[in-house]
Structure formats: structure tokens, C-alpha cells
Amino acid sequence: MDKKTAEAMTPCTGCPLLNCSGLKQMDVDRMLEVEAFKQGEIALERGGQLLTQGTRSNEIYTVLSGVLIRFRLMEDGRRQIINFLFPGDLVGLQAMLDEPMTHGVEALTPARLCIFPRDGFIEFVGRNPGMGYDVIWLAAKEESALEEHLVALGQRNARERIAYLALFLVKRAEGTCLASDGRVEISVTQGQVADMLGLSLVHTNRSMQSLRREGLVRWSLNAIEIPDPEAVSQYVRYDPNLSGPRPYL
Amino acid sequence: MDKKTAEAMTPCTGCPLLNCSGLKQMDVDRMLEVEAFKQGEIALERGGQLLTQGTRSNEIYTVLSGVLIRFRLMEDGRRQIINFLFPGDLVGLQAMLDEPMTHGVEALTPARLCIFPRDGFIEFVGRNPGMGYDVIWLAAKEESALEEHLVALGQRNARERIAYLALFLVKRAEGTCLASDGRVEISVTQGQVADMLGLSLVHTNRSMQSLRREGLVRWSLNAIEIPDPEAVSQYVRYDPNLSGPRPYL
DNA sequence: CGTCACCTTGATAGTTCTCAAGGGTCGTGG
């Protein structure tokens, strides 16, 4: 079964991201510039692989819809999920380096991405100072997210990590119009949570139950629900700073 | 006592980084361009703070000499060290965002940095396509390093984390001509190691002793020594991929 | 000599992992 299909291109002027209030407004000039550089689109279904660790890629992507994960595998099979990718996110700055990718990318939900060629990307970005700023913005924010995750793994216990991740995902989803009222509908497996937070599956399960009993976080296979985000924010001592609207290419 | 002093500027043509084989060669044109944009220099002594979490910064830096750490504090005093900064590293891409810094930066050894103004930085980089590539290179590599750290915190036990960190630091130092023969002379406190690896001080101490007894890693207050890097690399299942020479600004 | 910053050790408690087993749902093929 094919989990990765090339698709017809939708014009940037009809970009689904335009309607999301969490994303930065884009003027028409820039849309045309982006559209001219855009190479195509790709559609993935749940579980489909976009990038494979260890291979090179000649493409850079922007997420049009769906949620994906970026992860790293170790030889012995363990895996560490590095981060989640939401609509508007830039995938594969790594690819610019022309070295084997140090991580893989896989779709968590059906997803659709916009393809840019690696060659000429720098010049493309350089043509427009706003775009250079946006790329740096995205890179800096990505780094900042990894910092948060590092703090979570380094300083928090199991329950706090899970609550942190739930809050992170819900807020991130709200910022990209995938969530409202503290609820996102994505199916994240307990195994995936464990792989992200450095916990065993069993312990993840028990900690989640405990959070559920207390009504802090309700995490099912279909959705994540946080009745009182403020309470969770205090509990994990994490302020999901959404800052301004996110730019995208 | 002042731990942060402005200093006279050394010309880029006499840049100490030019002599290090681990760093990319730079042509004179570009050196002149950089020198024209450079705003000054700053010298820090051990323990000096370059950036303070929660404040804004109008400057971006390149490390000329010394080693620094980037860390994040929590309200309750815990801290997570995010990464180490070596000569040639770019500090403060975050600062481009004009938001409060999410981390602080502190010198681990006496250090010297080159100052660039935030305003006009994008245009400065855009003037030269090679420079745009280099900034992306550095950002991508920084991200890649954080990924490695995440893997360490998420998937490895105490001994492995410490061995990993030692190897990471030695290789990184070798790449910037601060180390040779698997030995770097930097003083990293056991408390700092604990803060980086998410371990308690006591457990860090015991694990280090265990590694020392087995001759894998000898980590004292003055230096880190790895008699057989290959063995450690296998032990922690981490390949310190130095890739090509690092660019810098 | 006293202080400070760092490393070391012992004992105990708490967290998290591993192993082992069972149960639920869903789609597929006989």
C-alpha cells in the first residue's frame, strides 16, 4: 500500500493556511513568489514516511495540513521522538546541508505538504528580506521548542512530562487552528508518548491514568483534552508562550 | 567585580579562528565584509554572564575563544543546561526575534566574543549567498546537537549520558582546536554535568567514578580525558559526526 | 584560620523499568 503520493498543486492564493488566525498574514506579492518557486505537493496518510533517517533529501517542505513527527532511531531499535510538526512548519532545514538526515519524519495524521527544491532555496529566501527573517524565526522557534523538551526530559518526572507534552501539543494545535477549547483530535499512541518523553510504555500508561483521574489531562487514542489549561500550566511550570503569529513559507 | 568588559577590536584578518583546521577557510572579501559589520568585542571571565534569560538583546555574537554554556532556569531554581558553545559558534539567533531570551549564556572559561548588531543582520547576511548558507548550516547543526542531547536524556542511563557528554565535548573541542589526544582542558563542575544531563549531583558523582574506574572517561575539574574514544563511541552508541569544517561569521 | 566551592561516601526512600499476562477493538480471510 502506498503511503506517499505525489499530487496536483494547489495555488498559494488558495492556501489552506491563509485562514488560520495563528499564522501570519501573507501579502499577494510574496505568495506569487513562493508559488513560482514551489515544486509540487505531497500527500501522506497516517504512518506514511516523508523522510528517512540516513538518507539525503533534495527537498524542503512546508506542512499544509496534518501533524507529523520527527524522530531519531538508534541501532538497537530504540527511538526518540524529537518534535511534532504542525501546519506552517518548515521541514528539513537539515536537508540544506547535503548530508544524510539525522532523523526521520512520519505522518501522525493524513498530511499534505508543499515541496521546495533545495537547490536555489537560499537565493529564493534571499530575494525577499522578509523571507530571510521568517526562516530565521522558524529556526529559532524550533530550537526553542527543543529547549523546552530538553527541560522536560531533564527536570521533570513522568507525570509532569506527560502533562507538559499535552499542554504543548494542545497550544501548538490551537495556534494552527487544529484545536479549540483545550482539545485536539490527534491520535498519539502511548508508545509514541513514551518514545518522546523517555519513559517506558508501562509507566507512561500508569502516569496518564493518574493524570486522568485527577482531571488534569485526558489523553485518549483519539484526542487530547485539557479541561483547565491554566491549572496544567502551573502544575508543570511551563508557560506555552505562543508569541506572535507564526510565519510560514 | 566586573565579569563583562568591552574591549578593543581585533581585525578579522588577524582572527584567532583562522588558524583552526576544523573551521572553514574564509576569503578576504568576506572577512572585510564581516569586519565592516562587526560592532565590537566583549571579553568575559569564567562565570561571566553574556545573556540573561528573560531580557531582550540587540546583539548577536560569534565566539572567538573560550567555551560557554547556554541554559534555562525554572522558577524554582532548577536549571537545565541546553548546550555548550565553542569557538566559531553563533550565539543568539533567538535575539533576532525581539522577544525575551528563553535562556541565559554564561562563560565556562575566559571567553572573547565578536559583536554584531541585530539591526541589519538579515540584510548583512543576504548580501552574500555564502553567508546565508552558513547561517542555516549553523542553525541546522545546533538543532542537530540538541537532538543528540534529547536522545541522551530520553534513551540513556546515567553512565551512558555522562560518557556521551564527555565524548561530545571532546570531539567538539577537537574540531575547534581546543583538544588533542582525547583530552580537553575545561573545568566543568559535576553540578553542571548534573544540570545538563538531568541527574542528581550525587548520582553523577558515583557514575563518573564508575566510568573512571573502568578507564572509559576520566573527568576531573580541570579536564576531560577519553583514552579510547572509539570504545566510548561504541559504548554509548553515538557517532560524533564532525561532518565538514564548520563555517563561522 | 575560616570560608567557599567542589568532590566523596553512606544509608534510605522513591521513581521508573522490565517481565509477564490479559483484554479490547478492528479489519481481513476462510
Add this chain to the structure above:
DNA sequence: CCACGACCCTTGAGAACTATCAAGGTGACG
């Protein structure tokens, strides 16, 4: 329609790892 496999969640119990508390020990330095 039912059996089966695939995938996911759940529970119990013991072992392993790591944190915490409490005390000492060392060397540098004023």
C-alpha cells in the same frame, strides 16, 4: 459469521536505577 492477527491499552510484581538527606573531605584563597 467466526477465527485470527495486528495493534493498542491495562495490571501485577519484583528488580533496577536514581534521588534525597546527612556528613565529611579537600584545596584555594583572603
